[in-house]
Amino acid sequence: MKVHFFTQCLIDMFYPHVGMAGVQVLEHLGCDVVVPKKQVCCGQMFSNSGYAATAKDAMKNTIECFEDADYVVSMSGSCAFAMKDEYKDILKDEPAWLARANNLSAKIYEFTEFIVDVLGVTDVGATFNDSVTYHTSCHVTRLLGIKEQPFKLLTNIRGLDYRKLDRMDRCCGFGGTFSIKNPDISAAMTKEKALNIAATGANVVAGADQACLMSIEGMLDRLYKTGEIDRRIKVMHIAELLNCR
Amino acid sequence: MSILYDERPFHTRVKDVMDNQFKVKAIQKAQDVFYTKRKALVEQVPAWEEFRTEAAALRDHTLRNLDYYLNMFAENAEKAGAHVFFANSDKEATDYALEVLRQKEAKMIVKSKSLLTEEISLNEELIKAGINVNETDLAEFILQTDDWNPPSHIVVPALHLERSKIREVFHDKLGYEGTENPEEMTRFVRKFIRKRFLTANVGFTGCNFGVAETGSITIVSNEGNGRMSSSIPRTQIAVMGMERLVPDLASLDVMMELLVRSSVGAKISNYFSLITGPAKPGEADGPEDLHIIIVNNGRTNVLGGEFNSMLRCIHCGACMNICPVYRHITGHAYGSIYPGPMGAVLTPLLVGYEKAGALPYASTLCGECWEHCPVKIPIHELLLKHRENIAEHTNVRPAIEKPIFKTAATMFANSFLYDMGTKAAAVGMKAVAKDDAMPEWMKVLPVAGGWIKSKDMGTMKLHKFRDVYAKYEKNKKKGTF
Ligand code: SF4
Numbered sequence: 001m002k003v004h005f006f007t008q009c010l011i012d013m014f015y016p017h018v019g020m021a022g023v024q025v026l027e028h029l030g031c032d033v034v035v036p037k038k039q040v041c042c043g044q045m046f047s048n049s050g051y052a053a054t055a056k057d058a059m060k061n062t063i064e065c066f067e068d069a070d071y072v073v074s075m076s077g078s079c080a081f082a083m084k085d086e087y088k089d090i091l092k093d094e095p096a097w098l099a100r101a102n103n104l105s106a107k108i109y110e111f112t113e114f115i116v117d118v119l120g121v122t123d124v125g126a127t128f129n130d131s132v133t134y135h136t137s138c139h140v141t142r143l144l145g146i147k148e149q150p151f152k153l154l155t156n157i158r159g160l161d162y163r164k165l166d167r168m169d170r171c172c173g174f175g176g177t178f179s180i181k182n183p184d185i186s187a188a189m190t191k192e193k194a195l196n197i198a199a200t201g202a203n204v205v206a207g208a209d210q211a212c213l214m215s216i217e218g219m220l221d222r223l224y225k226t227g228e229i230d231r232r233i234k235v236m237h238i239a240e241l242l243n244c245r
Numbered sequence: 246m247s248i249l250y251d252e253r254p255f256h257t258r259v260k261d262v263m264d265n266q267f268k269v270k271a272i273q274k275a276q277d278v279f280y281t282k283r284k285a286l287v288e289q290v291p292a293w294e295e296f297r298t299e300a301a302a303l304r305d306h307t308l309r310n311l312d313y314y315l316n317m318f319a320e321n322a323e324k325a326g327a328h329v330f331f332a333n334s335d336k337e338a339t340d341y342a343l344e345v346l347r348q349k350e351a352k353m354i355v356k357s358k359s360l361l362t363e364e365i366s367l368n369e370e371l372i373k374a375g376i377n378v379n380e381t382d383l384a385e386f387i388l389q390t391d392d393w394n395p396p397s398h399i400v401v402p403a404l405h406l407e408r409s410k411i412r413e414v415f416h417d418k419l420g421y422e423g424t425e426n427p428e429e430m431t432r433f434v435r436k437f438i439r440k441r442f443l444t445a446n447v448g449f450t451g452c453n454f455g456v457a458e459t460g461s462i463t464i465v466s467n468e469g470n471g472r473m474s475s476s477i478p479r480t481q482i483a484v485m486g487m488e489r490l491v492p493d494l495a496s497l498d499v500m501m502e503l504l505v506r507s508s509v510g511a512k513i514s515n516y517f518s519l520i521t522g523p524a525k526p527g528e529a530d531g532p533e534d535l536h537i538i539i540v541n542n543g544r545t546n547v548l549g550g551e552f553n554s555m556l557r558c559i560h561c562g563a564c565m566n567i568c569p570v571y572r573h574i575t576g577h578a579y580g581s582i583y584p585g586p587m588g589a590v591l592t593p594l595l596v597g598y599e600k601a602g603a604l605p606y607a608s609t610l611c612g613e614c615w616e617h618c619p620v621k622i623p624i625h626e627l628l629l630k631h632r633e634n635i636a637e638h639t640n641v642r643p644a645i646e647k648p649i650f651k652t653a654a655t656m657f658a659n660s661f662l663y664d665m666g667t668k669a670a671a672v673g674m675k676a677v678a679k680d681d682a683m684p685e686w687m688k689v690l691p692v693a694g695g696w697i698k699s700k701d702m703g704t705m706k707l708h709k710f711r712d713v714y715a716k717y718e719k720n721k722k723k724g725t726f
Contacts, residue, residue, distance in 0.1 A: 019710035041657035050632030057658035138611035175609025183695025188573040218700030
């Protein structure tokens with residue numbers, strides 16, 4: 001099955017290994033992965049700040065990247081949500097583009113959603129021998145309604161010792177440019193999330209949205225340095241866990 | 246109190262609140278209690294989602310036909326003997342109220358809890374006219390006693406005050422000598438307020454829902470002061486937002502199921518009054534004279550527009566009980582009697598972007614408010630609409646923001662420009678980085694500084710995913726992978 005891959009600019013710039021893990025998991029499951037070179041950013045970071053018109057070029061560029069795709073798999077839940085829902089709204093006054101946005105909307109899948117719902121796989125044959133807790137990002141869970149899929153995949157990883165995170169669905173405080181515009185509020189929220197993660201006793205925290213994970217990682221590292229948490233907690237995208245064999 | 250009670254800049258208000266962690270901890274504790282109680286109750290209602298859908302549809306239907314239902318309501322209320330007055334503005338509403346007080350020669354009034362009376366600055370106007378005003382809702386009473394300490398929540402306005410603080414206020418202002426035991430303090434207040442119920446000749450109340458079919462008003466309360474405000478004084482003045490109607494008693498039932506569960510995590514409220522007109526001859530309870538003031542105050546500007554769904558709001562407070570931002574900044578950082586997610590949408594609609602333009606940004610758009618809202622208001626979408634309006638049509642944001650976004654957007658829409666720009670950035674970051682993280686002194690920088698102050702930031706990679714993948718693909722083709 002041919003699958004077009006949407007990396008997310010954040011993964012591209014800061015976390016290339018996460019992108020590679022995503023590609024390799026899909027290949028392992030028999031997908032023929034295509035990574036369009038033209039892709040950059042879904043545009044959400046602009047539209048979420050109110051600059052919908054400004055975001056249009058990034059959106060159109062993304063639409064063009066995936067014009068011939070049958071399936072598009074996004075490594076980031078919030079970008080997937082933008083492509084599924086927000087493009088249509090922002091491009092509604094440009095009929096030709098609206099049609100192309102609708103076309104993309106119909107074939108965009110978040111990473112865990114694609115594996116479970118389209119490929120029908122819940123056990124990817126991974127092994128990971130450590131304790132893991134999981135943060136369910138808001139865009140994945142609430143806006144895309146992908147609630148069960150990550151857990152179906154996690155529970156089938158051999159050796160994985162799952163630790164439930166208290167209020168796992170509460171926002172981590174990232175919120176795109178919110179973390180820049182309101183850094184103190186954002187930090188207080190992320191700190192509470194990080195302390196909850198530490199309280200699970202897990203050595204690893206995973207998720208399906210790298211932006212949230214980046215914020216959580218930055219906070220966990222800082223709290224370890226200041227001595228507010230007692231151990232280094234590793235942050236991993238769920239694709240990395242699924243790619244451990 | 247007017248809609249805005251604190252007009253300092255948003256960041257100043259936030260800092261003030263965050264420096265007072267007592268207040269923040271009180272709110273967090275309360276949120277946790279609400280969360281657990283509500284969750285348990287909602288899980289007992291298998292058709293909860295259907296209820297929400299029905300309630301949202303009901304509210305939309307009413308809003309679409311608001312003129313029809315308002316007329317029906319007014320006609321039926323008048324038939325039942327009430328006086329109905331449509332107030333276009335806050336001033337018209339308070340002027341009418343003052344005129345009634347003048348006719349009744351009232352010098353002292355009691356009030357049950359009503360946000361709308363805050364919105365129209367009723368207390369201020371009454372006090373200016375020399376009227377002795379008495380809040381009788383326990384929380385409102387506490388706030389009034391504490392020199393009109395502003396409310397931090399629409400349902401539980403004194404949520405930010407801990408028991409010990411309340412005792413202190415009672416001690417200092419009212420000579421209370423008892424303990425901080427809630428029952429004991431409540432008993433004390435009860436004695437205090439009883440006297441006022443018996444002497445006041447006019448009682449003010451809010452109205453949760455007006456029922457068009459019967460012309461009735463409703464008061465949902467947990468303390469019984471609503472019922473006393475409406476039954477002991479000879480005259481009752483009820484103030485109702487023009488959108489707060491339901492077509493009939495059957496729809497009232499749906500709304501009540503949702504309101505109380507969403508609001509305080511209880512199945513029913515302690516008191517529920519359905520009042521149709523004044524007391525009829527021979528009836529023991531109820532006022533001789535009932536005035537209903539229906540307030541517009543800017544609502545028609547919202548009706549039918551892009552923010553129409555906000556008028557579905559039934560003021561349950563569920564969105565602030567769950568909001569992760571409110572959790573850390575409390576109601577006071579919003580500076581508005583309407584705080585939290587609903588307030589971040591509503592306040593700018595009522596007072597404009599110039600004064601409340603920071604509020605729509607006080608959200609991560611996580612959508613948890615929408616998920617908890619009993620009438621399914623897509624609050625996160627409305628906040629985004631506000632941001633669009635602000636960015637495109639106002640000068641509220643710093644002038645530099647637009648060009649920055651424009652430049653960045655051009656770069657992030659073109660892989661060539663993006664590649665060049667990020668390569669340069671990666672080289673720069675690498676040069677200053679310590680152990681693959683940005684050093685802490687960089688917190689002085691604009692934009693990224695706020696992040697670095699409290700969180701570590703990793704570096705951008707010299708070899709981005711696209712480079713690593715290109716190599717991988719090439720090797721795979723060669724069969725070396
Ligand atoms: S917006 Fe929804 S959740 Fe918030 S107060 Fe209004 S009805 Fe309740």
